Amino acid sequence: xxxxxxxxxxxxxxxxxxxxxxxxxxxxxxxxxxxxxxxxxxxxxxxxxxxxxxxxxxxxxxxxxxxxxxxxxxxxxxxxxxxxxxxxxxxxxxxxxxxxxxxxxxxxxxxxxxxxxxxxxxxxxxxxxxxxxxxxxxxxxxxxxxxxxxxxxxxxxxxxxxxxxxxxxxxxxxxxxxxxxxxxxxxxxxxxxxxxxxxxxxxxxxxxxxxxxxxxxxxxxxxxxxxxxxxxxxxxxxxxxxxxxxxxxxxxxxxxxxxxxxxxxxxxxxxxxxxxxxxxxxxxxxxxxxxxxxxxxxxxxxxxxxxxxxxxxxxxxxxxxxxxxxxxxxxxxxxxxxxxxxxxxxxxxxxxxx
Numbered sequence: 549x550x551x552x553x554x555x556x557x558x559x560x561x562x563x564x565x566x567x568x569x570x571x572x573x574x575x576x577x578x579x580x581x582x583x584x585x586x587x588x589x590x591x592x593x594x595x596x597x598x599x600x601x602x603x604x605x606x607x608x609x610x611x612x613x614x615x616x617x618x619x620x621x622x623x624x625x626x627x628x629x630x631x632x633x634x635x636x637x638x639x640x641x642x643x644x645x646x647x648x649x650x651x652x653x654x655x656x657x658x659x660x661x662x663x664x665x666x667x668x669x670x671x672x673x674x675x676x677x678x679x680x681x682x683x684x685x686x687x688x689x690x691x692x693x694x695x696x697x698x699x700x701x702x703x704x705x706x707x708x709x710x711x712x713x714x715x716x717x718x719x720x721x722x723x724x725x726x727x728x729x730x731x732x733x734x735x736x737x738x739x740x741x742x743x744x745x746x747x748x749x750x751x752x753x754x755x756x757x758x759x760x761x762x763x764x765x766x767x768x769x770x771x772x773x774x775x776x777x778x779x780x781x782x783x784x785x786x787x788x789x790x791x792x793x794x795x796x797x798x799x800x801x802x803x804x805x806x807x808x809x810x811x812x813x814x815x816x817x818x819x820x821x822x823x824x825x826x827x828x829x830x831x832x833x834x835x836x837x838x839x840x841x842x843x844x845x846x847x848x849x850x851x852x853x854x855x856x857x858x859x860x861x862x863x864x865x866x867x868x869x870x871x872x873x874x875x876x877x878x879x880x881x882x883x884x885x886x887x888x889x890x891x892x893x894x895x896x897x898x899x900x901x902x
Contacts, residue, residue: 549819550702550869551887554894555785557704558582558816559856561666561897562783563676565813565825568694572596575750578611580817582665583652586652587611591618597631598663600650604635606837624708635810650884651821658685659827660813661693667900677780681729681742682809690834693844697855698820701862703782704890706822707864709854710776710785711883713747717851724754728773728790736882739778743889747775751790759842760789776809777882782890783813785812806832810847826851 549557566581567588578591578601585601588608595823600619601610615621618631628637633649655673664671671724684826699706709715717726724758732747750770758766780786789808792801813825826847833839876884 550865551704551874552891553556554891554898555892557702557819557890559782559890559897560891561664561670561794561893562781563662563664564596564653564783564815564816566654566661566663568696568825569596569656569661572661574615576611576613576615578609579823581663581823582816583818584665585609585721586663587620588654588661589615589620591631593618593829596654596661597657598652598654599629599631599633600652603627603629604647604649659691659824666897677784681778681810684811688834689829690840691829692827692840693828693847695826695844695848695851697826697851698817698860699824699826699855699862700820701822701855701858702820702865703822704887705858705865706753706814706824706854707782707856707886707890708780708883709743709814710787711779711886712879713775713777713787714879715857719857720850723850724756725751725790729775731879732775734840734882736885741780743779743882743886745777745779747777748793749773760808760839761804761806762836762839765802767798768796771795779886779889781880782813782893783814785814786810787812804832806830806880808832808843824851824855864895 549555559584565707567579572588572590574590576587578587584651587599587601589597590596593665599610603610603622605622605627606624608622610620613623614895615622616628620629628647629637630636633651635645635647637644653671655662657676662676672817679685684691713729716729728749732749736744737744751773752770753767771792772794774793775790776788778786787810791807792805795801808828808830811827815823818825828843828847
């Protein structure tokens with residue numbers, strides 16, 4: 549499955565974002581995750597539940613049913629499934645059944661619900677990306693700009709997109725200063741399980757800068773910047789708005805020029821479609837609802853441009869890859885290194901399966 553040699557491109561032994569926390573309620577919903585339909589709902593206590601989404605009787609979607617206490621009742625013939633999956637009632641025969649519907653580990657942390665659909669023996673909640681790395685739930689940081697997009701493209705195309713930022717001045721041509729990403733200086737660093745790419749260079753002052761940081765952060769000429777990309781796994785990547793490290797003519801960087809991290813949750817829906825969860829964290833202008841609104845509008849526009857590009861690639865991808873060898877260039881180095889990491893994960897899972 550392009551770009552890997554394995555039949556599947558989905559790594560299963562990872563924690564993936566199943567939903568934003570506010571999406572899961574006492575009204576069941578269905579979301580296809582890693583190729584499987586999953587019914588999501590909350591117990592009366594508020595704890596989330598993730599259950600295989602098709603009733604084993606006639607394969608009716610369980611999310612079209614209703615809740616009875618903590619149990620999910622199929623809307624077709626009334627079969628009752630407890631939160632642990634046990635079939636406790638079959639109305640037509642007045643009994644339960646010695647059957648257990650598959651359920652999945654789901655962990656709610658702050659605004660996100662993470663699901664594990666891989667090997668149960670490998671499941672460890674400590675493997676969820678560490679929130680402290682990007683300020684989620686930490687004092688002095690603001691969570692904002694939550695958004696969701698559906699990609700008609702495989703998840704690896706989004707991973708490639710986020711690891712190679714030379715597309716910025718072309719796909720996101722409306723953003724001032726994007727030219728700095730054409731050929732920045734790049735350094736790489738292994739930070740335990742995290743692979744970091746740092747990009748540095750100079751960027752001119754643009755109105756976009758003032759819209760984000762406010763009029764007090766205005767400067768003349770060029771500033772030095774640092775752009776971070778952290779690969780946590782095929783399920784989660786952090787990028788950053790260029791962090792200003794020096795301003796021409798100033799002895800120190802103004803305090804207003806803080807850090808804005810852009811978080812990307814990447815959850816395969818199928819082999820060729822993807823759920824894309826996004827949000828941002830910042831440590832400046834913490835009470836600015838005006839910035840929240842601007843950022844959400846800007847983030848959605850940028851992500852939609854990426855979605856459009858990826859959807860266009862997917863439409864011709866299999867045929868193109870069969871006809872012509874992929875041309876890889878110097879700027880692809882981080883993406884290629886990440887592909888190798890993912891390929892190793894896929895191959896390891898194949899070994900375990902055999």
